[in-house]
Amino acid sequence: MNTDLIQQPFIKKFPGDFSGNPVQRNTPKVLFATIPPAGFENPELIIFNHQLSGEIGLGKFEDKDLNFLAGTKLPENIQTYATAYAGHQFGNWAGQLGDGRAIFAGEITSADGKKTELQWKGAGATPYSRHADGRAVLRSSVREYLMSEAMYHLNVPTTRALSLAFTGEDVVRDMMYNGNPQKEKGAVVVRTAESFLRFGHFELLSAQREYTLLQQLADFTINNYFPEITSEGTEKYKDFFKRISERTADLMVEWLRVGFVHGVMNTDNMSVLGLTIDYGPYSMLDEYDLNFTPNTTDLPGRRYAFGQQGQIAQWNLWQLANALFPLINDEKFLEDTLNGYGDYFWASHDRMLCRKFGFDTLIEGDDEFFTNWQGLMHELQLDYTLFFSQLEKAKTGESLPKEAFESVSYAMLDDEKSSKLNHFLGVYQERLSKNIISRQESVDIMKATNPKFVLRNYLLYECIEEIDLGKTDLLKKLINALENPYQKLYPELCVKRPSGYDGVSGCSMLSCSS
Incomplete structure (x- = not known):
């Protein structure tokens, strides 16, 4: 090098x-x-x-x-x-x-x-x-x-x-x-x-009332990392905050798309460029659960749970707004931008869910469809990644058999649960019929949106154990798989978490310990 x-x-x-x-x-x-x-x-x-x-x-x-x-x-x-x-x-x-x-x-x-x-x-x-x-x-x-x-x-x-x-x-x-x-x-x-650069860099200078240095840091960041910002004076810093807000919302939607839970979304762990930063007690979702947090330090409040991440990002942006206020000095603008974050986030979120389901566009009634789907995922304890892999197999006018989902559920699918699943699949078929695009085009969208392989904590646990013993075979295999996440290169790695890892430290819950 x-x-x-x-x-x-x-x-x-x-x-x-x-x-x-x-x-x-x-x-x-x-x-x-x-x-x-x-x-x-x-x-x-x-x-x-x-x-x-x-x-x-x-x-x-x-x-x-x-x-x-x-x-x-x-x-x-x-x-x-x-x-x-x-x-x-x-x-x-x-x-x-x-x-x-x-x-x-x-x-x-x-x-x-x-x-x-x-x-x-x-x-x-x-x-x-x-x-x-x-x-x-x-x-x-x-x-x-x-x-x-x-x-x-x-x-x-x-x-x-x-x-x-x-x-x-x-x-x-x-x-x-x-x-x-x-x-x-x-x-x-x-x-x-x-x-x-993090939210916390700006928070520190603002808290110390180092406003000249705060402005220099903002100018440095804009000049080097936000070339799209060409405004001057106060407008420049307004545009800066607005772009950070948008990038942050975009990142949260991407986390939700792939089922990533950061675990410790403190403001010092938030990138002003909208990057995922500081991988500590994170986890990919196994069974779908909006209240899941992988961080033992986050219990019992679950502040940083999977479904809370968009809201917490907005809270963190409020703190950044306070830090940048000396440069912007416009309370109404900051309030309007932060209030608009919710509209921007949810619009992006719903468009993302449309892609996961293979819908060509968002239509009336989709919000109810998504809400019902979330309830079903919770009740049947369906694996987030594997559920969509199965859903891709649905053909127009044909419902998938219950057996297709038994292997992706962490619960027993009794008659009552099977009935609810079959009802949902029927509703899904009805919604697919409203697409303008063909089913093959719909599936192509799903395949480009929904990963086949995600790096689950139990796989990381096994890999760490092997490296500790001087072995790297699994490490190399995981790297090959993670470099091709939208393919099923290793079917044995594209399965739900084995029950033997339930509750094992490092597989489901982790601490902030390094």
């Missing part, structure tokens, strides 16, 4: 703390602190994303590149740093936060002019680690690498992963916060994004 091409435009633009001291502290009036990665004496590469490396301009991997990927030996041109931000966590103001276990390497420009930021995750403590060690364990690192790549191939906006490596160190974590800490293998991920 040609790491000599990496630049640091961010730290040249904004004031920072150059002490290189990882001790936790407040860093007022600055956006970042320069800090070297810890460096690991015995790193071992687990996997490298050759395709991504070529796309972003780093080129082919060589053995010597492992030192860079583990943050051990860096090129002389690189000045590494961590950024400060703030945030609301589980609805409460948390004050200054920051990159606690993420360290920036900088930015690289590909041959086509596309800029990409690179960042280590798990490479050591920073001033924002909040008394933690800045390390990451194997299980969280595997989950970040695989799921970010899975989301990319599902066509969901996301950060991506360049590499995954063992650090050669053990890290102590209390996985379920139950007073039972254990040693686990340490790992480090190099992840990439167009930008890692």
